[in-house]
Amino acid sequence: MIDVKEYIDSGILELYVAGTLNREDSYEVYTYIQQYPEIKEYVKNIEHTVIKIAEISNHQEMKAHPFAKLMNSINKKETKVIPIQWYSYMGWAASVVLTIGIFSLYTSNNSLKTNLTKQIATNQTLDNQKSTIQQDLIATKIALDTKDEVIAFMASKKTLKIDLAGQTIAPESYAAIYWDKDTDEMYVDLNGLPPAPEGKVYQLWSLTLNPLTPTSLGTLDAYNNGDRFIKVSNSNTSQAFGITLEPVGGSASPTLDQLYTLGMTKIS
Amino acid sequence: MDAVDVLVKKFQEEKDLKAYEQLYNMYHKSMLGVIYNILQDEDLSKDILQEVFLKVWNNIESYSSKRGRFFTWLLNISRNAAIDKTRSKEYKELKKNQSIDIFVNISQPEEKEISDEEKTLYTKIQKLSENCRKLIDLIFYKGYTQKETSEELDIPLGTVKTRSRSCLNSLKLSINQ
Structure with a gap:
């Protein structure tokens, strides 16, 4: 039992009607209203x-x-509830679609831009590759022409072939020289020589015997770049040919302990 | 269960139009007064009243007697709707003076026929102190919390409750009169 008079005098019921009590206090008043008719009456009077x-x-x-x-606006709302909501959803749906649309346009625009950039880059790469291929093609064509030329030269009856055999430093090595005495044109086939070490280069010598006189026919730098056949002009009456390994730039006279191959010209 | 409770229950459970209309008739005039007290604009207040009763129709399911009186629920909706309106651009353009409280407008009309009860109330209000008028206005018609009221009137928080009791008690009318 609570003291009803005291409860009423506290002023809680005024605040209850005003709606400023918290949930717990409101529920307390609610239960007392159910229990005490005086409280209920008092609340109704405040109201x-x-x-x-x-x-x-x-x-x-x-x-x-x-x-x-x-009532009119209630009925309007009641009867038009579906179309109104439908239209409002339409609006939302449309805006969502529009948003997605804009977003996807933006995205696809971006991806188009990206693709375009990529395409440009690809085109440049392709252009580069194309020009490289063209260069390769030209080089290949030149090489082929050269090879044809070399083959034709080697096959010619006028061409003299001189085999150079491996010497002490590299017994397994070999080389060959194709020489047209009439034109002084000469091809050296270096396929049987090991690659020249760093800072070294092969040098070709024309030799005449009795007394042994070496004449430099030049360094074979192209072999270091991978060329098998190197064209050399030789106007000497060479009796033999030797290939030595020399420092880059070549030597004035052959370093004999670095003599890789040597071959005698056949005297016809 | 009294008459109001029966009506509310009938309206809430069956969405009974008659019950709704009766509740409207019981409360719409006072709610218009509450709204007008805040907005001070006749047309706007009528529109807001309409909105309030539309909300009542649409949201009656959310009302629970365990949380408070139906009147209190209605009072809350009305005050909030009116206060919301004061924040609108439309309202700001009207540049209404919001300093007027409900009792400023209360004076017994001379030519109009009024009931004895109303006559009593007018007399009581005339005798009411300035502080009591303000307190009742804030607590009931402006929706101030106890804390806000104590700050606004510069009185201790604990006195808001007892003061609201004594102020309203001096006005108190009895239903059974």
Whole structure:
């Protein structure tokens, strides 16, 4: 049992009607209203007073819109509930679609830009590859022409072939010389020589015997770049040919302990 | 269960139009007063009242008697709707003076026929102190919390409760009169 008078005097019921109590206090008042008729009566009187004050505060005899108008808007809302919601959803849907559309346009625009950039880059690469291929083709064509030329030269009856055999430093090595005495043209086939070490280069010597006189026919730098056949001009009456390994730039006279191959010209 | 509770229950459970109309008739005039007290504009207040009762129709399911009186629920909706409106661009363009409280407008009309109860109320209000008028206005018609009220009126928080009791008690009307 609570002291009803004390409870009423506390002022909690006024605040209850005003709606400023928290949830717990409101529920407490609710339960007491169920239990104590005096409290219920008191609450109803507060309510009545507050309503009356609000009613008479309107000295302008202000009239609310007719109830029919309210019902009209309720009915409108009730009957049009589906189309209204549908239209409002349409709006949302449209905006969502539009947003997705814009986004995807933006995305695809971006990806198009990216693709375009990629395409440009690819084109440049392709251009580069094309020009490289063209260069390769030209080189290949030249090489083929050269090879044809070399083959034709080697096959010619006028061409003299001189085999150079491996010497002490590299017994397994070999080389060959194709020489047209009439034109002084000469090809050296270096296929049987090991690759020249760093800072070294093979040098070709024309030799005449009795006394042994070496004449430099030049360094064979092209072999270091991978060429098998190197064209040399030789106007000497060479009796033999030797290939030595020399420092880059060549030597004035052959370094004999670096004599790789040597071959005698056949005296016809 | 009294008459109001029966009506609310009928409206809430069956969405009964008659019950709804009766509740409207019971409360719309006071709610218009509450709204007008905040907005100080007749046309706007009528529109807001309409909105309030539309909300009541649409949201009656959310009302629970365990949380408070139907009147309190309605009072809350009305105050909030009106306060919301004061924040609108439309309202700001009206440049209404919001300093007027509900009791400023209360004076017994001379030519109009009024009930004895209303006559009593007018008399009581005339006798009411300035502080009590303000307190009742803030607590009931402006929706201030106890804390906000104590700050606004510069009185201790604990006195808001007892003061609201004593102020309203001096106005109190009895339903059974």
